[in-house]
Amino acid sequence: MKFYRVNALILKYWYIASRRLDRVLDTFYWPLIGLLVWGFTTYYISDLVQNNKVVDFLLGGAILWTVFIIAQTDIGIYILEDFWSNNVFNLFASPVKNSELLASIAIFGLIRSAISFLFLILIAYLLYSFNLFKIGVLFLGIFASSLILFGWVVGIFVTGLIFRYGVRVQSFAWTIGWLIQPFSAVFYPLSTLPVWLQKISMLLPTTYIFEGMRNALSSYSIDWKSLIISFTINILLLILAYAFFDSSIKNAKKKGRLTRFLE
Amino acid sequence: MPVIEVKNLTKKYGNTEALKGISFNVEEGEILGLLGPNGAGKSTAIDILAGLLTQDSGEVKILGKYVEEAKQDMNIVASYNWLTGLMTVEQNLEVYGRLYGVMDIDKRISYLLGLFELTEIKNKKYQKLSAGQQTRVNLCKGLINSPKVLLLDECTASLDPHLADKTRKIIKSLKKNTSILFTSHNMHEVEELCDRIAFLQKGKIVWIGHAKKLKEIHKKRTLEEVFIKLVRDEL
Ligand SMILES: Nc1ncnc2c1ncn2[C@@H]1O[C@H](COP(=O)(O)OP(=O)(O)OP(=O)(O)O)[C@@H](O)[C@H]1O
Ligand SMILES: [Mg+2]
Numbered sequence: 001m002k003f004y005r006v007n008a009l010i011l012k013y014w015y016i017a018s019r020r021l022d023r024v025l026d027t028f029y030w031p032l033i034g035l036l037v038w039g040f041t042t043y044y045i046s047d048l049v050q051n052n053k054v055v056d057f058l059l060g061g062a063i064l065w066t067v068f069i070i071a072q073t074d075i076g077i078y079i080l081e082d083f084w085s086n087n088v089f090n091l092f093a094s095p096v097k098n099s100e101l102l103a104s105i106a107i108f109g110l111i112r113s114a115i116s117f118l119f120l121i122l123i124a125y126l127l128y129s130f131n132l133f134k135i136g137v138l139f140l141g142i143f144a145s146s147l148i149l150f151g152w153v154v155g156i157f158v159t160g161l162i163f164r165y166g167v168r169v170q171s172f173a174w175t176i177g178w179l180i181q182p183f184s185a186v187f188y189p190l191s192t193l194p195v196w197l198q199k200i201s202m203l204l205p206t207t208y209i210f211e212g213m214r215n216a217l218s219s220y221s222i223d224w225k226s227l228i229i230s231f232t233i234n235i236l237l238l239i240l241a242y243a244f245f246d247s248s249i250k251n252a253k254k255k256g257r258l259t260r261f262l263e
Numbered sequence: 264m265p266v267i268e269v270k271n272l273t274k275k276y277g278n279t280e281a282l283k284g285i286s287f288n289v290e291e292g293e294i295l296g297l298l299g300p301n302g303a304g305k306s307t308a309i310d311i312l313a314g315l316l317t318q319d320s321g322e323v324k325i326l327g328k329y330v331e332e333a334k335q336d337m338n339i340v341a342s343y344n345w346l347t348g349l350m351t352v353e354q355n356l357e358v359y360g361r362l363y364g365v366m367d368i369d370k371r372i373s374y375l376l377g378l379f380e381l382t383e384i385k386n387k388k389y390q391k392l393s394a395g396q397q398t399r400v401n402l403c404k405g406l407i408n409s410p411k412v413l414l415l416d417e418c419t420a421s422l423d424p425h426l427a428d429k430t431r432k433i434i435k436s437l438k439k440n441t442s443i444l445f446t447s448h449n450m451h452e453v454e455e456l457c458d459r460i461a462f463l464q465k466g467k468i469v470w471i472g473h474a475k476k477l478k479e480i481h482k483k484r485t486l487e488e489v490f491i492k493l494v495r496d497e498l
Binding site: 016 | 307344
């Protein structure tokens with residue numbers, strides 16, 4: 001892995017992002033809209049149920065979910081950009097390694113989700129006096145890291161799908177994250193789910209993070225064991241996703257999918 | 264040692280046999296023209312050499328190395344592939360310059376932009392360029408790393424006569440340091456540029472050698488006449 005090549009690609013994403021209004025909207029506008037909807041709904045509900053923990057839980061869930069979704073979508077979208085502009089050919093003719101390609105998008109996604117994250121924390125504080133930092137910078141950092149890591153896992157998997165099946169599967173890049181949201185205990189505790197679904201949820205690293213967040217917000221304590229489980233699942237899935245991505249590229253080179261525009 | 268060494272290369276796409284075992288070498292400072300009718304397998308061969316396509320069997324060595332290890336010293340220009348549309352000419356070249364680890368990037372870029380008469384439009388988005396302008400930016404990208412091996416697949420498509428002529432001169436001047444594999448359907452161009460030609464038909468090399476010799480064998484005045492004869496005889 002050569003850092004100057006990773007750098008070159010990050011520079012490219014920056015050039016593209018700074019020219020696309022929709023990328024700016026992705027970073028600020030859509031997350032903000034999400035937060036506003038949740039914020040006002042939450043206030044209404046907390047009045048109804050006379051419980052101000054509701055605000056903390058739902059806003060905390062909405063903010064952390066954004067961290068995951070941005071890290072995840074970025075990986076697919078910046079690869080797709082190369083397909084849309086028919087640039088995959090030149091990219092793969094260059095000395096770029098698969099690992100460099102993924103590292104560059106992962107880093108770019110990390111920066112972008114960190115910006116959105118801090119922006120949302122600020123807005124939530126200004127509008128709803130909700131300070132997510134009250135669970136502690138360290139814990140928040142750990143939660144966010146696990147979510148970003150899982151965002152990469154899902155993003156790398158989607159990218160593998162795109163190389164294997166072409167841009168006709170591109171909508172997964174935006175939608176796949178939302179498919180797992182209901183099972184990640186983002187806005188409600190794991191115990192709300194039927195028992196058989198809980199078992200599925202416990203395979204997702206996200207579940208442990210949102211459970212952990214609620215725990216931290218209500219009792220300011222951390223269940224280290226569940227965090228370790230979350231990171232372990234992440235690492236295992238990351239290895240699998242990378243292997244899938246790598247084999248998808250090999251498959252694409254065999255089938256000639258890097259040389260012709262993909263349908 | 265040949266700079267490009269190709270041995271018994273085969274490639275099938277499903278049921279289509281695109282390459283049926285081709286072998287050839289390109290020597291240092293040589294331009295080899297790969298000729299043949301549409302669908303003969305020229306682009307398939309070039310894409311394999313560029314590391315974009317995996318062969319079914321056979322071996323490719325470039326500068327004595329496998330393609331993956333040689334990419335730093337190679338480059339490719341193919342008419343059917345573009346750079347990033349949303350980025351300017353200069354940004355595209357900067358990114359590729361960095362990917363290839365070019366030392367003095369700014370200097371290299373301004374030299375190439377000048378060479379291909381692109382300096383005035385360097386801040387234009389690539390997607391807004393005319394076809395011929397895009398072709399020239401692609402050529403700049405292909406030369407950004409001063410490659411020792413250059414693969415050119417119909418790289419002069421859509422250039423006007425003035426620029427096509429200029430581009431041929433540029434390609435010729437590269438010969439000192441660069442070995443080139445060249446495809447084109449412009450026989451005039453091929454005769455002017457190529458030291459040797461390999462004639463590909465239905466995935467096989469049916470003839471390889473000097474254009475002059477080929478014309479003698481077939482008793483034709485121009486390469487174009489030979490091309491037409493070879494293709495029509497086959498039908
Ligand atoms: N990705 C692909 N999938 C399936 N078939 C392909 C693919 N690429 C090329 N082919 C087929 O392989 C054969 C060789 O194609 P190739 O593009 O190498 O020809 P060529 O000599 O470059 O032709 P041209 O002069 O038209 O550029 C053709 O029959 C073509 O249809
Ligand atoms: Mg071709």
